[in-house]
Amino acid sequence: MAPSPSRPLLLLLFLVVATLTASSSDTNDERVEELLSLQSRSKSGIIRLNDQTLSRFLTSVATPRPYSIVLFFDAAQLHDKSELRLRELHQEFSIISSSFITNHNVSHPSRSKLFFCDIEFKESQFSFTQFGVNALPHIRLIAPNHSLKDSQPMDQGDFSRLAESMAEFVESKTKISVGPIHRPPLLSRNQLILIVVAFLIWIPFFVKKLVSGQTLLHDPKVWLAGSVFVYFFSVSGAMHNIIRKMPMFLLDRNDPSKLVFFYQGSGMQLGTEGFAVGFLYTVVGLLLAFMTQGLVKVKNVTVQRVIMLLALLVCFLAVKQVVFLDNWKTGYGIHGFWPSSWN
């Protein structure tokens, strides 16, 4: 049952008037001042709103408001659900907020036009229902002349590329440019110095070992394992999975209880699929090398025979499986060109 929009609004107004009698007559300038001071108190520049402040800065202000608000709907109890990516998105949200603040100093006219706020479900359930938000992640832009209901939510696509695409969304809707995104460096300055110092100390010891020739680098087995691993990693198309952020498997659209491990169509692959085929690619070569390098040294002929036939069988099946999968995935029909009289 949805209450008519005017009733909660009236209720809110009443509440606001009752609790904040002094501030209800605030001018817009004072509100902006307050937002700016709230912003300066927060580390990333994100203002935490709750039901009261939300109404103070949004509902009780006559449109057009002098500012736009980008609102992140957060719920601490859902942070451990990794598929929602709430934590990551909130992190990105704070990056774009702090980038906006560093790109526009206090005197900049855009600074007081756009504020990044978040709202926590536990504290402000009322606002969640007011916006009609029932699924997370959810980010909304409330432009100066928007009421709560017709404010614009970000699409899935808008936060797919994290802070960059969020910034694009904000820019396209508010015409206020966020500017370059400043991501915090992976390592802080002090850590970096520490690492460099440690590296410098380590170099002489390393050179000494190097000259005497007893490092791990002198062990060909390490190099061998490394190169075979790189080979496996590359032919399995893992780079594709990393760049495209492919999942390991998909849920079957027709039957959600089933998992799809192999995707038909050559332009795309799933994680498991790649690793499975990469393993098949690699294992044949390893078995062949084992037969020609290791097995020949075995004295017992029966052991040799059994292992060799087994290895050959595995190789044969692996090649056959890859050929089958390739034909299935790409849809190519590879055929020979035999003399026509043979048919």
Next chain:
Amino acid sequence: MAASDAHKGDVSMRNAFGSVLAFLILLLIGVLAFSIRLFSVIKYESVIHEFDPYFNYRVTQFLTKNGIYDFWNWFDDRTWYPLGRVIGGTVYPGLTLTAGTLYWLLNSLNIPLSVETVCVFTAPIFSAFASWATYLLTKEVKGVGAGLTAAALLAMVPSYISRSVAGSYDNEAVAIFALIFTFYLYLKTLNTGSLFYATLNSLSYFYMVCSWGGYTFIINLIPMHVLLCIVTGRYSSRLYIAYAPLVVLGTLLAALVPVVGFNAVMTSEHFASFLVFIIIHVVALVYYIKGILSPKMFKVALALVVSVGLAVCFAMVAVLIALVASSPTKGWSGRSLSLLDPTYASKYIPIIASVSEHQPPTWPSYFMDINVLAFLIPAGIIACFSPLSDASSFVVLYIVLSVYFSGVMVRLMLVLAPAACILSGIALSQAFDVFTRSIKFQLPSLSDHSHIDAGDASSENVVLDDTIKTDKSEDTPKERTTKRSKKKEKEPVEKPPSKSQLKKRLSVLPFEASIVAVFLLVLLVAFYVVHCVWAAAEAYSAPSIVLTSHSNDGLHVFDDFREAYAWLSHNTDVDDKVASWWDYGYQTTAMANRTVIVDNNTWNNTHIATVGTAMSSPEKAAWEIFHSLDVKYVLVVFGGLVGYPSDDINKFLWMVRIGGGVFPHIKEPDYLRDDGKAFDRVRRTEIGKKYFKLTHFEEVFTTHHWMVRIYKLKPPKNRIRGKNKRSKSKTSSTTTSKRKGTRRNPF
């Protein structure tokens, strides 16, 4: 002793026989490499393919007509009108000079071939050369048998075929040969320590720099190998001779190529080689001092030298870092950066990320492009590690780097292909070696004999037999001795493998299992051959300038592109400007010989954006833009009638995006509305406006299948005449326009 003498005579006889056989096999491999690439000529015709080759063809024509100096200073005013393009300074001249030389050579021998024929067959000829170079390279690593196998594999590896079929006249066609040959000469120098080969190596590197931008792979791979050798304690004077001349001579020569110029010393792609150059000198100094001092003195000196050397190194590194940091992209080009950080391009450079060649491949790409070699490579890697030599460590490094890079960008599969062939060749040859030996010494008729062999009585026979198999040429014994002497001075790490090698020669696998294994291997290789022939015939031979389609009523040939270009060259004035989307720029200049506004060398984004804006503007605005560029004709490609999918509508959103990137009034969402009733057969959707009349353009030519349509810009209307026309009757206006038409016709 007498018996052993007779044995020796027998051996040398077999040696000679083996050499002749190897030569014949190589000849056949060359023929195979050449002929498997002729499918495009047989199925279609002897024609240059696709887009870029047309430009190379045109440049070659210019070279053969005007000579090398004019070519070097060529300013082309037929493209990028009104800007023009400095061709001599912006192309890699290797391919053009090669084909030009071939043409000149053939004509001076009174073999009258046209430039086009020479261009069409340059790629197949060079693939034969490439397979011979592969033979040489692999021979340096693992002997003749592996070399022949690798050469045969390379002759038909699909990845390489895709870039070198007859007619695909592009840089990669000669560059892969140059790449392999440079690596061969590097290994040859490394094995012999000869300054002669080192010089040849620099020259070969120069040829590579002339041919392809991919030369940066060489100038990074070789330093990495040198560094690897130093770090693993494999430094030798041969390594120094192989590396130092290459850096000095190679860099000097590379700077001679106009398109590279000072980049050879200024960009980060080359810095690794200089850094390693410094390091190798420090290490050489250490080894030299070690040689002239007593061990005790050396220890004292070592501390001094190491500290001084490190100080010098750090100073140089600091200078390099300062140089690198002063440039905005840190001195790396976008493409190189996306190799180091694979997610770089997709994040920051959409233009690079959008090109289909730059996508990361999935596993079927590997199966399509290197096929069963993907199974054999791990065995090859392991074979290279037992025993590990300088040459085999280089090959391992080559495969590891190239397989990683190919994982980032599918076009680098081309660089992986030779490495894959070399390692698979080694693996296959070793496997055949073991299995056939097992069969040979356990044949039922020879069983008594083989038992004696397999026992410890006389192992000589077996060993000799094996050496015949692997070392047929004359220079390998020399090389072997140098290897031996090197091994003596090295730490005992290398000794166990050589001992185990001796043991391995005596050991065999079970007879029946070996027969099965040989059978399966032959089956595997046969599958490879079938796949390669199929790929060459079906997948990689389409010239994309002539299209065919099979339907119930037979074969259809769509030759609309050449029809349109021929129309342009016969019916328009020589100096008329033709506008089209940039894909068709090279073809228009090469086949129609008309000036174009933009072409496939996308060096000026603003210019392309101007054309994109014109293409996506309303008629009047488009007319104004085209008119300001002196354009007479607009060429558009339309696939809606015959179902040709990659037409201009397919590229239209890119025109809008690129246009909008420079001219903000073009906005992508404005073009994404959906209100139509007509039907487009390619995209299976209805199109928007169906009945429209053009007022500023007129259609002058449409090809047979409507694939290319050429429109002419109408001359601007006289204002007074426009006023009069409105008052005049309909018939008189048609007569005036007719008269106008006849007046315009001479263009």
